[in-house]
Amino acid sequence: MKAAMLYGIKDLRVEDVDTPKVGAGEVLVKVKAATTCGTDLKIFQRGYVERVIKLPTVFGHEWAGDVVEVGEGSDWPRKGMRVRAGNSAPCLRCFMCQKGKYNLCENMIWLWGAYAEYIKVPAHMVRVNMQEIPSHISYEEAAITEPLACVLHGIEEVGVKLGDSIAIIGAGPIGLLHLLTTKKMGAEKTIMIDLVEERLDFAKKLGADETINAAKENVEERVKQLTGGYGADVVIEAIGRPETWEQALKLVRKGGKVLEFGGCPPGIEIRVNTELLHYNETTVLGTFHATPLHFRKALNLIASKTVNVAPLITRKMPLEKIEEAFEILATSKSEIKIAIQP
Numbered sequence: 001m002k003a004a005m006l007y008g009i010k011d012l013r014v015e016d017v018d019t020p021k022v023g024a025g026e027v028l029v030k031v032k033a034a035t036t037c038g039t040d041l042k043i044f045q046r047g048y049v050e051r052v053i054k055l056p057t058v059f060g061h062e063w064a065g066d067v068v069e070v071g072e073g074s075d076w077p078r079k080g081m082r083v084r085a086g087n088s089a090p091c092l093r094c095f096m097c098q099k100g101k102y103n104l105c106e107n108m109i110w111l112w113g114a115y116a117e118y119i120k121v122p123a124h125m126v127r128v129n130m131q132e133i134p135s136h137i138s139y140e141e142a143a144i145t146e147p148l149a150c151v152l153h154g155i156e157e158v159g160v161k162l163g164d165s166i167a168i169i170g171a172g173p174i175g176l177l178h179l180l181t182t183k184k185m186g187a188e189k190t191i192m193i194d195l196v197e198e199r200l201d202f203a204k205k206l207g208a209d210e211t212i213n214a215a216k217e218n219v220e221e222r223v224k225q226l227t228g229g230y231g232a233d234v235v236i237e238a239i240g241r242p243e244t245w246e247q248a249l250k251l252v253r254k255g256g257k258v259l260e261f262g263g264c265p266p267g268i269e270i271r272v273n274t275e276l277l278h279y280n281e282t283t284v285l286g287t288f289h290a291t292p293l294h295f296r297k298a299l300n301l302i303a304s305k306t307v308n309v310a311p312l313i314t315r316k317m318p319l320e321k322i323e324e325a326f327e328i329l330a331t332s333k334s335e336i337k338i339a340i341q342p
Helices: 037-047 123-129 139-143 144-157 173-184 197-205 219-227 243-251 276-278 292-305 319-331
Strands: 001-008 011-018 027-035 063-070 082-085 120-121 128-131 167-168 191-192 212-214 232-237 253-260 283-286 312-316 338-340
Touching: 001 319, 011 319, 027 082, 027 139, 037 319, 063 120, 063 139, 123 128, 123 232, 123 292, 128 232, 128 292, 139 144, 139 276, 139 312, 144 173, 144 232, 144 243, 144 253, 144 283, 144 292, 167 173, 167 243, 173 191, 173 232, 191 197, 197 319, 212 219, 232 243, 243 253, 283 338, 312 319, 319 338
Parallel strands: 167 191, 167 232, 191 212, 232 253, 253 283, 312 338
Antiparallel strands: 001 011, 027 063, 027 120, 027 338, 063 082, 082 128
16 A cells, blocks of 8 residues: 655655555555644754654654454454544543543554555544544544644633634644634634734634734734733643743733643753733643544534534645645745645
8 A cells, every 4th residue: 555654854754665464353445535733843954852753654643534454353343434532542441541531642643644545443543533434524533633632622621611812823724713712612713823814814704803913013912902902711831832832921911821722842941031920820730642532523523514624624635746735835925724534
């Protein structure tokens, strides 16, 4: 089968590799669509945490497809079923799982390999984090379940409430998913912040109430102006850069909350003004990944069109052009997500 193998930073090659063979309880899926992700772009450009992804590997983790083979001893899913699976499955037994923090499982199974003609899903992941795709949604939409699940986890942890004002730093796919979700949760005002006018225009089309071009305006002053001089109830950093992590702390009101969602490179530190935390009673938290329940919730929101993810898919490309797709994402001002079709 054809697969995109990642060997190192910007070393991505489409090669012929053996089609995986399934064992007991495992499932082989023919990939129909695999969407690009900001995390994939980070891995492609700068590498990633070794405990999550070990190189070389077949690349990609947002996918959907058709079951073509089911291993012995499994009565679900059935051959021919449209499915998607998370790129992780918690063990359900470790200390963190027993605390209910399944996204921080100490024995997490990770699954990479979406940019390929076929992907093999481990038996434990089939049991814990695989869902059937409703017939009325596309494979491309279903593939976006993974990033939306992560967004749902973050929004639940930070406690977005009806009537909140939300400032979101970064109008990429993750920022836009935060926008779509917080709007549906009843945010009174959503403010999108980015350096690229084309992305801000796209955010407006998706329902952003206000946009701020950080290259042209004083972001802190503008956010306070838009929130009666107070700052946003909730600020979400959706880029993963230390300077925007620090900026987020300056945009929140007294007693407000900051969600540092975007992952910075390992080893990065930021400076925090202690007055913001102490005298202003600012809550600052980070969130990572998602739980199987968030994956199920995300697919349900997509299937019901409560969160319409279809506009985020701005281009479709064949697997053979996967490297070109990442170069486009890295340089384009208008591309959001590219659906790769093996």
